[in-house]
Amino acid sequence: MRTTLAGLDVQVLQRSKRSPTSVAILCHGFGAPGDDLVALFEELVARAPALEDTRFYFPAGPLELEGYGGARAWWLIDREAMERFTGDPAGLRELRRTEPPGMASARASVLKLARAVADGEGLPYGRLTLGGFSQGAMIATDVALRLEEPPAGLAILSGTLLLEDVWRAKAKARAGLRVFQAHGRQDPLLSFQAAGDLRDLLRESGANVEFLEFDGGHTITEEEVGRLARFLAGP
Numbered sequence: 001m002r003t004t005l006a007g008l009d010v011q012v013l014q015r016s017k018r019s020p021t022s023v024a025i026l027c028h029g030f031g032a033p034g035d036d037l038v039a040l041f042e043e044l045v046a047r048a049p050a051l052e053d054t055r056f057y058f059p060a061g062p063l064e065l066e067g068y069g070g071a072r073a074w075w076l077i078d079r080e081a082m083e084r085f086t087g088d089p090a091g092l093r094e095l096r097r098t099e100p101p102g103m104a105s106a107r108a109s110v111l112k113l114a115r116a117v118a119d120g121e122g123l124p125y126g127r128l129t130l131g132g133f134s135q136g137a138m139i140a141t142d143v144a145l146r147l148e149e150p151p152a153g154l155a156i157l158s159g160t161l162l163l164e165d166v167w168r169a170k171a172k173a174r175a176g177l178r179v180f181q182a183h184g185r186q187d188p189l190l191s192f193q194a195a196g197d198l199r200d201l202l203r204e205s206g207a208n209v210e211f212l213e214f215d216g217g218h219t220i221t222e223e224e225v226g227r228l229a230r231f232l233a234g235p
Contacts, residue, residue, distance in 0.1 A: 005120075006112035009034055009060040013041045020055035022127045022152065023117055024232055027059060027110065027136030029158075030077060033070045034060020037133060040225065047229035054232065057117055061136075062109055063102070074110075074139045075102030096164050096194075103142070103162075110143045114151075124149070129232055131155025131180075133220060134190065138162050141198075144177070145170040153178040155228055158218055160190040161198040168201055175206025180231040182224045184216040 001012045011034075014020060028036040038058050045051045061072035078100065110130075118128055129152045132140040137159030144154040145167055154177060161167070179202055183195035192213070203209050210231065214221050 005057075005059075005116050006109055008062060008109055008113055010113070011035055011038050011058040012055065013038070013058070014055040015045050015052040018053055020121055020123070021053045022129070022232075022234075023055045023057065023121055023123060024129045024131065025057045025059065025110075025114060025117060025140070026155070027074070027130075027132030027140050028061065028072070029132070029134030029136050030061075030073045031065060031068060031071045032133075034058075034072050037136075040220075040228075043225050044229040044232060047226050048233040050233040051229065055121065057113070059110070059113055062106065074106040074135050075100050077135075096160075096162050099163055099166075103139070106139050107142055107146070110139055111146065114143060114147060125151050127152055129153040129155065131157065131228075132159070133157040134159065134218065141167070145174060150174055150177055152234075153180065153231060155179075155231060156181040156195075156198070157220055157224065157228070158183055158187060158190060158195075159198065160194045161201065164197075164201070168205070171202055171205035171207065174202075177202075177207040178231070178235065179207050179209040180212075180228060181209055182212040182214065182221075182227070184214055184219060184221075186216060187218045189218045 003010055026037045041056055061074040063073045065071040125147055130140040130144045137156045144151050183192055185192050199209050199211050
């Protein structure tokens with residue numbers, strides 16, 4: 001089912017016709033079509049039948065990238081700044097302490113979506129998992145750390161560390177949060193080292209992080225899908 005929630009175009013899928021026992025919001029990456037992660041639905045449920053009663057929400061980013069055939073984004077990326085600081089550790093540290101223009105608006109939209117989903121389904125945040133791929137993982141992480149109450153879990157697929165000082169401070173209130181994080185050792189877009197920095201920040205704050213590293217680049221692997229399915233199905 002395609003609908004509009006919190007001002008976002010959202011695809012909603014559930015295998016069973018029963019009332020959902022949990023919900024998952026999965027956000028696509030920069031430059032992907034809004035339905036990019038929808039194909040994961042069948043694979044996840046096939047690997048973890050317990051997910052038949054989980055209702056999945058796949059929101060499309062609010063920005064349309066003109067000239068890219070339906071590609072969308074949560075906020076625009078300053079590629080020049082990223083390239084300028086490549087190989088400059090001090091510059092990269094400063095870059096990830098600065099909020100990208102447009103991220104605040106994206107955060108407001110996904111926070112509003114999470115609240116609308118929880119209220120609409122009559123479920124607490126403790127039954128809601130946030131996740132995403134690449135830029136979608138970044139906004140999911142940011143929102144998971146800002147909700148009024150901890151979510152059931154956070155899935156970070158090929159994400160990275162942003163807003164380091166803010167996330168470190170907010171993560172202190174997320175001790176015990178279940179996190180599944182996966183990243184390719186050869187990722188050419190978002191470095192494996194930065195993913196490790198995010199993992200360490202969350203672990204130091206008391207989060208329970210399951211970290212999967214794999215040989216590969218900026219992608220989602222079969223093993224990753226299987227591990228994600230088990231994570232979403234619960235402890």
